[in-house]
Amino acid sequence: MSTVTTPAAQQREPARPSRPQLVAWLLRQTAPLLWPLALATVLRVVGQLAGIAILVVAVLGVSGQLSLSATVVTMVVLALAKAVLRYLEQFSGHFVAFAALARLRDLFYARLAPQAPAATEGAGSGELSERATRDIDRVEVFFAHTAPPALSAVLVPAIALAWLGGTQDAILASAIAPFVIFVVLVVPALGGGASWRASRDAVAAKGAVAQHVSDSVQGVREVLAFEHTAARLDDMDARSESGARSSLLAARISAVRGALVLLLQWGSVLAALLVGSAGVAAGELIWSQLLVALAVAIGLFVPTRAVESFVTDLNASFASAARLYEVIERPPIVTDALAQPGGAGQADSARQEHREHPVALAFDGVTFAYPEGVGSNSEAHAAPSRVVLDDVTFDLRTGEHLTVVGPSGSGKSTIASLALRFWDPLGGVVSLRRGAGPEPLQRIPLDELRTRTALVPQRPYLSDGTVGQNVALARPDASDEEILAALRVAALDEWVMQQPKGLDTPVRERGGGLSGGQRQRVAIARAVLADPELLVLDEATSALDAATEQTVRERLAEWAAGRSILEISHRIDTLGDTDRVLVLDAGRIVEVGSPERLRHAGGPFQQLLER
Ligand SMILES: Nc1ncnc2c1ncn2[C@@H]1O[C@H](COP(=O)(O)OP(=O)(O)OP(=O)(O)O)[C@@H](O)[C@H]1O
Known part of the structure; x- marks a missing residue:
């Protein structure tokens, strides 16, 4: 590498x-x-x-x-x-x-x-x-x-x-x-x-x-x-x-x-x-x-x-x-928008062909490596570091559900982190939709970016409080009805209503008192309530049983109409409503297409399926 x-x-x-x-x-x-x-x-x-x-x-x-x-x-x-x-x-x-x-x-x-x-x-x-x-x-x-x-x-x-x-x-x-x-x-x-x-x-x-x-x-x-x-x-x-x-x-x-x-x-x-x-x-x-x-x-x-x-x-x-x-005094890893008038950036004209289905998220020749020894204790460290994403280019269109699959360590979660601008790429551009064309994330104020996107990680953080408070994290003023509607998408509304305290059911630090699957569903409800235009799911349903996962996927698909979903998944047998699959291997895209086509294409996806 x-x-x-x-x-x-x-x-x-x-x-x-x-x-x-x-x-x-x-x-x-x-x-x-x-x-x-x-x-x-x-x-x-x-x-x-x-x-x-x-x-x-x-x-x-x-x-x-x-x-x-x-x-x-x-x-x-x-x-x-x-x-x-x-x-x-x-x-x-x-x-x-x-x-x-x-x-x-x-x-x-x-x-x-x-x-x-x-x-x-x-x-x-x-x-x-x-x-x-x-x-x-x-x-x-x-x-x-x-x-x-x-x-x-x-x-x-x-x-x-x-x-x-x-x-x-x-x-x-x-x-x-x-x-x-x-x-x-x-x-x-x-x-x-x-x-x-x-x-x-x-x-x-x-x-x-x-x-x-x-x-x-x-x-x-x-x-x-x-x-x-x-x-x-x-x-x-x-x-x-x-x-x-x-x-x-x-x-x-x-x-x-x-x-x-x-x-x-x-x-x-x-x-x-x-x-x-x-x-x-x-x-x-x-x-x-x-x-x-x-x-x-x-x-x-x-x-x-x-x-x-x-x-x-x-x-x-x-x-x-x-x-x-x-x-x-440590320099921030990502700095707030390099605001420049004019909106859409360099990728704009290149993306006009998608006007009917404008690009929601675009990666253009993205290369990335994690700095060595990241963390608060780290001393100054020297490059070079290992390339994790290598010249990655793809579009996620508005209303599309794109799932990234690939072997462990291939860089799937890193794509999610770059899409949310937790890091900036070393090379290439990551863009989000602005009007008809994409705009580089560096030009979008971080506050705006955080309200337009939402992440459901594999191990979501739930803080000490109640189920209702944890769901309403992004919108503390949400009504109980809105919170329950979001919980319904996550198929957790019935369980919550069966609890003696309903939405006030206590949650201990780090989600103590809830099962792993319940924590994931609270996090899904939290993201749904935030009402993002781009939802990033990083192994977000990995702790759910098959039947519950199916229900959650169906409801999410219904909720998502017009929104875009970028999903990171290990489980290629449960691709649900995915429109397209992107197969990653060692930081490079090796195959893209609909799951139906890739299943029989004899390529990397089929090999992953047959493993
Ligand atoms: N914060 C980090 N600092 C340094 N290296 C990292 C960090 N996060 C991930 N990596 C490295 O980057 C590579 C890609 O990691 P990533 O989490 O994107 O892979 P993945 O495909 O999502 O893996 P998995 O399916 O196992 O979750 C791995 O080799 C990993 O060791």
Whole structure:
């Protein structure tokens, strides 16, 4: 089989961002929230200065420079102010954080949806939900616990030491300053690279564990039936251990930083004490100045300690942000309509001969290959990839029922995916009817395309809710009569009406509570209710018994009058109302014709029949 080069839009993963790039990206996504963030920072700086002021006022009171009543009143006022400032700071910081998280969640879903199903098909659902929930939550640290502590760790010492130097003595301030500079600027950088890598690995391992749990839950029957429980547990342990190792390394680095911060903080007190005592002994300073310096040094513990604690959390937060960035910034696999006035495209004139039965769907020289490693975890991958469809050309006329058959892996479902523009072809054009002629799918807005077409897959997804809600997915405003009429086409109306709750019969996640055949029929009813002009059935009746399938096919044929059906089928003995059959082999069309003719034509179709 030949190979082709996958185009950039279908293969490129966004480059792994650095931490400064992540900061810029996060701030860009949440630009309108920056003013409350600035407010939170100002409130924190003022609040922490008030904290230091309380200690200084106490010292001034004890040393007799302030009267007892003035000391008490000032301390009470400062304490109250500090409490109010703390409340407002926490409120505005978390307001920013939660609004930012809501924005990121919206963005995550808005960017993921257009990449589906191509990007979500191969991706682990557990992995994706870990990104959409825990990873987004971890980014909270960046918004609520980064800018205010980082800026106040610099500003509060700068202001406090400038005040100390200006009002008391410059020597005292310069004794404390080197320690503070070391704590604020040097300690956070220690082990920075290793800590960042460890945080990244730990967050990735958590994603892998979430995926493992989700796989085990979804495949619990297979796990039990094939006695795979012990192996699954071992696998889970291995993933958890790898995450724990990374977390432990990050925790160790954080512990070393924490110890160093404490050492330096008490070092600053000791330095102030030594320099101050020497000054007092030499008669250059008085005791109260020394005590004020000690109060400032101790008061600076709070703003400077915050630096160490947020650096570790911040790395985890960046690691999570990087995982969101991968999904949000990944180029969409299909982009919305390259709207061009004029409607019908290049295939228009070539298709005029079908005016009486205009073309509903046309494939013109379509070639396709899946990009390697599709899925949310995939790293950038290189072409070439294997050709799945090779120069496929056919028309489906309005009102026609065309069935694609062929051996497993021949590319049948891929034709369905291209017809619905889940992917774009690498070569050639797929078109849908516009007026009398076909129009390339890339020129049709995706919303319009989704309303004009409907798909019934082999394993339809039914969500948690009721039968009625699942049918009405495309038209939530449909009346009960309309839903029942659609269910009648799918031959499920009688069963539904026999249920005590009728249309309100509950359906659990993934269609739990319904049989495979019932799920397929709910999906058929859903597609019928959507009232598409092109219905794509991909092995849509494979779980039905022969009699029910016959009924469904008859009713679908009646309903479909004037609509077009593209069917993908394994079962060539039950072609029902099919007008034409298209036989596919290894991505190429090898035979086309009516089932009656092909049955005796001695070609690939007859060979498939006789297998
Ligand atoms: N999402 C995907 N990513 C990568 N390769 C894929 C993907 N889907 C299908 N393929 C490959 O493309 C080829 C054609 O697959 P397709 O599902 O179209 O065949 P099919 O004829 O419908 O098969 P079947 O009858 O078994 O359902 C197969 O070799 C398959 O492995």
